[in-house]
Amino acid sequence: MKPVLLWSDALIFLLVISLALFFWRLRRDPQTRERWADVFSSRLGMVAFTVIAAYILVALLDSLHFRRALENPESLATQEVFYDNKVSSVFDVLTGGMGDRFERTYSAPFALLSFEKENIKDASGRDIRDFPPLRHAGQHLAHPDERAADILAKSAKALFWGLLLCALVIAPQWLVLRGSPFPWAASWITQGVILSASVWMVSISHHYHILGTDQGGADVLYQSLKGVRTGVLLGTLATLVMLPIAVTLGVMAGYFKGWVDDVVQYLYTTLSSIPGILLIAASVLLFQVYIDLNPDFFAVGMEKADAKFIALCFILGVTSWSTLCRLIRAETLKISQLGYVQAAHAFGVSHSRILGRHVLPNVVHIILITFVLDFSALVLAEAVLSYIGVGVDPSMGSWGNMINGARSELSREPTIWWTLTGAFFFMFILVLAANLFSDLVRDAFDPRTSLRRADA
Template sequence: MNLPFQPVLLTTDALLWAIVAAAALLLWRARRTPRLAAASRALARRPVAVGSLAFLAPYVMVALLDSLHFRAPLPDTPGTYGNTVESVLDRMLAPLRERTEKTYSAPLALYSYARETVTDADGRVARVFVRLEHGGAHLADADARAADLRQRLWPAVAVGLAISVLLAALLCAALARQHGWRFAEAARRLLRGQTDVAWRSALLCAAVLIVGTAAVLALAGGYHVLGTDKVGQDVLYLSLKSIRTGVVIGSGSLLLALPLALLLGTAAGYFGRRIDDLVQYLYATLNAIPGVLLIAAAVLTLDLYMDQNLAAFADAQQRADLRLTALCLILGATGWIGLCRLLRGEALKLRELEYVQSAQALGLAQWRIVTRHLWPNLMHLVLLTAVIDFSGLVLAEAVLSYVGVGVDPGTTSFGNMINTARLELAREPAVWWSLAAAFVFMLGLVLPANLLADALRDALDPREANHRP
């Protein structure tokens, strides 16, 4: 049986889906643990936390869609597949990917940003800004752009608002059915923010995202919303493709760093003596090496290995994926030190508390005491540090790619976009939209993560439990 496509599982795909499975398991565990369930309910009542999750959800969705890879079948030879690896997101964004221009063009522009030499009907040669091949190609008159933008924008905004109102009505109906309220009572409570979950904040953020997405979709049908880069690629497409790289770097590195920090930090603080000395020597040695130099040495060593073993890699995408995976492992192997020190200090205090000493007097196994009494009281630090470090790792990728030791140059990422924009800003006139797009998309990922970290700290810290409303 010939499949319509050949599934392809890249290393980073497996890594990202493993993180999704781990997050789902954590949520399931939280629902069955009374303290974590109470903390989850406290988190759900915080408008900032719910709004941050609403903004982060589209990023996660885009990253997951871009992590479903496949090879399309060849049209002339049934049963065989091409060498190009695509993702579901690539197919969804095919119009943006395929509508390339010759070079730079500004956002919503009709003309190229660079002059070209043309010969008119009279044989005269001139340097002019030529019309784009795809951006605004449906307009016969360039002066009609403003009217066309209004004609596309206002119906899209109206549709987005209508979808938002429909979503609010469905939520009101669900709340009324759940609590036995009238529909008007549910709507009143929702508008006043008098619900167990901060649905009002979620709806406002969802409405902003829905209206914005509808407007961008309407404009993207005829224009390059964020312009094009040096080789004519749509910047909106590059920005959306960069989301997966940022999410993989942030979450993949944490997948290695958090277990290392949790195991070594609690072991050093609880058992002490030689284990404590060994762990301290280990992270003191690693901390003495400049992180950028250590990462650069590891990445350059990997590049040398791949250059000497080209036959071991099927294509350039597999090579780029291996470098992205290696970068996650390197960042994870060097990013556990701060959390390990913090957990060691907390474990030193917790082991002296009465309930831990009582468990020791009752003869409980040492690691059972660690897992039952220490780890639950350290989990708020782990989760808080995870969210904060996620933001730092996303920004670290941009810095590393800027200095040339980040992801593969062929991989679309915020760091590579910023690195390219460094040269574009030196042009006259400057090409600013690539840098602006990377900045806005990174801000939309990092800022909600930092706000969520603050809300997580208040909800998960046991010392705040007595002060919760």
């Protein structure tokens, strides 16, 4: 196989390394470490963090891309190795080829027959119109009536192996962390549920389509899982693009005041007056034109889709910094009037040192709170943009693309509900965990919350 490194792959691994270094440096700051300890001291915080970590792990596994080597025909006498144009990932391998089992068209969850009638031949060779059997689901069954018993038997076996995997993963953690003051039991229970459900899904998907198939016959569960990487990356990268712009302009406006403040206010007021959806749509369409005019820049189709995805993250970040900039400007205006900052000015301390030692540390709580809050908002924004046709490329797994495709499916009779259900479930779990975690971060880092606790 041939490794493939996309821009988004490099960015997500750089992000994980940065987070690891951030938490490692926390050990040198007792005050910040104490605040993060407050976040993880509750069972809710441990559960929410474990869920978010599971999503990040799926995104990492889906970012290890490669192209498989093709077998050379016997008539071609050459030692050159040719590679498949399709880009796969380690996550695709771990799912046991879930994305390679295609049906003709729609099929319901755990169904054995197609959802739509087709012209088929009966046992006597006559043409009839009926529901044809699926190509992959239930082919091992001797009779359709055996389906319920077979699902129960295979589910029991899968859960046994899932519990065994849980024991192997959780037991070392228990040996190391059993004396910790943090409620690790809540995290271990969450890990057990996630691991058992993962083993069950991979095992059952070899024999059935758990969430059915879409119009093209692709497995809906597989598409929902592929959307995890897109959701995690989009929410994180767009937020990281937004933060430097908002922090720099907000601190400069609040600290230097005067004409600098006037320019920054003019910029974010002008940006806020432009309809965000129209601005994002126009920017995405302009970049799409650039991609179409320069096809030679991309070796495979996946690189083209990845370039559009990175551009979307950048555009979302550049167009969504005004709110945070206002908050940081207001906080900086307040901090710059405090006594210790005025004393630093009187002693001739440089502006850069005052900003680095007194201003930025006191706006960190706003940055952290905004980061975790905007993450979930940007995940939802991707679904809205894909719904209007300017989101992630259709070749990439995306909850927004699935919801967009479900528009016409919900108006059918009978309704095809499982495509929307799959996207909604996985997006809901991620957004809920991010929101719950953000509430805990806000309570721990917001000075006003700390003061209320002290008064109580």
